[in-house]
Each structure stands twice: as structure tokens, then as C-alpha cells.
Amino acid sequence: MPAFYSSKLIRLIALSCSALCLSAELHAECSRVINVPVSATGLSVITAGEKIHGIFPDLLRRLGEKNACSFAFTSVPKARVAAMFEAGNSDMMLASIKTPRRDEFGIFFPMVSIRATLISIATSRPAISNFKDVLKQSDMHLILVRGFDYGPEYQRLIDELNKQARVSFESEPLSVARLLKLRPTSATIMAPSIFTGELQADSRVEDMLGKLRFEPLDELAWSYSGSYLSKTALTQADREKLAKMLEQAGQSGEAWRAYQKVYSPEVVKISIRPLSAQ
Missing domain, CATH: 3.40.190.10 (Periplasmic binding protein-like II)
Structure with missing residues (x-):
């Protein structure tokens, strides 16, 4: 076989093998x-x-x-x-x-x-825009989900609230929603999409929809x-x-x-x- 054709044949075989290997990689099962x-x-x-x-x-x-x-x-x-x-x-x-x-x-x-925000039942209290405002609001108790983590500053806020006995934890967002309904002066921190999703899915708290106040906080960036x-x-x-x-x-x-x-659209605009x- 002439060297020219031999070289072309080798390259063709190599390309075919590469394509087969790529196909196998793409379709390999877990x-x-x-x-x-x-x-x-x-x-x-x-x-x-x-x-x-x-x-x-x-x-x-x-x-x-x-x-x-x-x-x-x-x-x-x-x-x-x-x-x-x-x-x-x-x-x-x-x-x-x-x-x-x-x-x-x-x-x-x-x-x-x-983006997570401060979430509470809508009232006429002054607006809150940062963690310092949260700490100043001495009658506000935060109910948080154990295991949620929004970064180092969030963890420091929890430490400060713990010192003041102003924070408690629940295992799931739905439990937070149910307690917030019973304690209107309390608040939570989580993504509005998570919180309102729980309300949409459970008739016991569905009536809270439309009564909530979402407040972005300086320390909770996107x-x-x-x-x-x-x-x-x-x-x-x-x-x-x-x-x-x-x-x-x-x-x-x-x-x-x-x-x-x-x-x-309101929840999407503020949090997603x-x-x-x-």
C-alpha cells in the first residue's frame, strides 16, 4: 500500500476511534x-x-x-x-x-x-434594612431553620441573638411558618421563594399569603x-x-x-x- 494512502487510513482510523470514545463517554451510565x-x-x-x-x-x-x-x-x-x-x-x-x-x-x-430577606407579618413597625436594625428591635424574636446558612455575617447575627435569648430554631420551613402565624411579632430569615412555597403547599398557613412583609437586608446579598x-x-x-x-x-x-x-411576580422580583x- 502506498505510504500516502497508508497515512490517510491511519488518520481515518484515529478519528473514528476518537469519535467512538467521545460517544461512549457522553452516553456512559452512572x-x-x-x-x-x-x-x-x-x-x-x-x-x-x-x-x-x-x-x-x-x-x-x-x-x-x-x-x-x-x-x-x-x-x-x-x-x-x-x-x-x-x-x-x-x-x-x-x-x-x-x-x-x-x-x-x-x-x-x-x-x-x-436572595434571603427578613420575613414577617406586615405591621406598621419601622422598616428594617440591616442586621443592626434587627438587633435594635428588642421585642423581635427570630425563628430560623436549623441548617440554613447565609454566610459568616448571618452566623454572627445568630450568635448575638443567642446571647439575648431572641432566636429559636425549627427543623423545616413549614414549622417556622406555623409559629410565625401564631407569633405575629416574630420574624424569620430565608429566601421568600422558600417561605411562600411552603404557604402555597399547605392549607394551614395558606392564608398568610398576601399578609407578609419582605425586607432585604444589607448583609444578605444575592x-x-x-x-x-x-x-x-x-x-x-x-x-x-x-x-x-x-x-x-x-x-x-x-x-x-x-x-x-x-x-x-412579587416573589420572583425580590428574591430570584x-x-x-x-
Whole structure:
């Protein structure tokens, strides 16, 4: 065979092998079922007995069907979700805010930008715009979700409120909503999308919709909300495959469009943005 044709044949075989290898990589299955503990988080994650759905689980299931990956969702308290992830006992953490502590244990993939605010029953009290104002409001008790973390300044606020016996914790956002209904002078801090999502999903607190006051605080800036992949629980191959799935989902804006469909324009305007607006 002439050297010219031999060289062309070798290059053709090499290109064909490369294409086959790329195809195999793109369509490779996850090596096992991916373990995803979750807790109720507004309409982002809805837990109803053994049924788990919402924006993030539904998105993950669609991605799994396209990419030959299966996910096992289990419902646990919010604080336990974080503890399991940090201990390397779960593969993913959904509907999470990016924080320095969580970055130690996982790789973060943003889906939307989100902002937490002070949330209370609307009254004629003076406006609150920062943590200093919260501390000055001596008759205000904060009811927070154990396991929610909005950064170092948020943690320092909790420390100060603890010293004044002005903070308590609940395991889920719904419990916070029910207590806030009973104690109108109290308040909470979380993303309005999470809080109003709980109200929309539960008739016991649904009547609070339209009676709330959302106050952005200087120390609570816009941050990313998305999913973490464990640095230790997953194999490198599974982590890389899941990373590609999550990157594509974030870039597509699918989660942002889902938020727009289920939340009121008021809630979207004050607390949710597409990644492109960050």
C-alpha cells in the first residue's frame, strides 16, 4: 500500500476511534444509583410522605433519563442533609446556597441567583434594612431553620441573638411558618421563594399569603442557589458525568423558567434572578 494512502487510513482510523470514545463517554451510565437526601424547601423541593418532587428533584429526574443516571431521594431534616453531605454519606445536596463551608466538602453548580430577606407579618413597625436594625428591635424574636446558612455575617447575627435569648430554631420551613402565624411579632430569615412555597403547599398557613412583609437586608446579598456534588462519596467518573449534566442545566436556564412558572411576580422580583443577571 502506498505510504500516502497508508497515512490517510491511519488518520481515518484515529478519528473514528476518537469519535467512538467521545460517544461512549457522553452516553456512559452512572456506575450506581446516586444518593440524594433532601428536605422540604418551598417549591424547590416538596416532600409529601414518600413522594418527593419539586423544581430540583424533577429537573434531576429529567436529566437522569437523558443521561442514564438514576437518583434515590430520601426525606430528612435540613440539618441532617448538611451533616450527611459533610460526612461523605450522600452524593449530592440540592437547592443549596453556595457557602465557604460547603465548598470544603463539595463542588457547586449554580442554577439561579437567590436572595434571603427578613420575613414577617406586615405591621406598621419601622422598616428594617440591616442586621443592626434587627438587633435594635428588642421585642423581635427570630425563628430560623436549623441548617440554613447565609454566610459568616448571618452566623454572627445568630450568635448575638443567642446571647439575648431572641432566636429559636425549627427543623423545616413549614414549622417556622406555623409559629410565625401564631407569633405575629416574630420574624424569620430565608429566601421568600422558600417561605411562600411552603404557604402555597399547605392549607394551614395558606392564608398568610398576601399578609407578609419582605425586607432585604444589607448583609444578605444575592448569592447562587444550586446543587453540590460530593468530593468524596462519588467516583471521579460519576462526578464528571454529573458535573456535565448540572453545567448544561445551569446554562440552559431551565431552573429559572421553572421558578417563574410557580412563584408570583412579587416573589420572583425580590428574591430570584437568572444566572445571567448575577
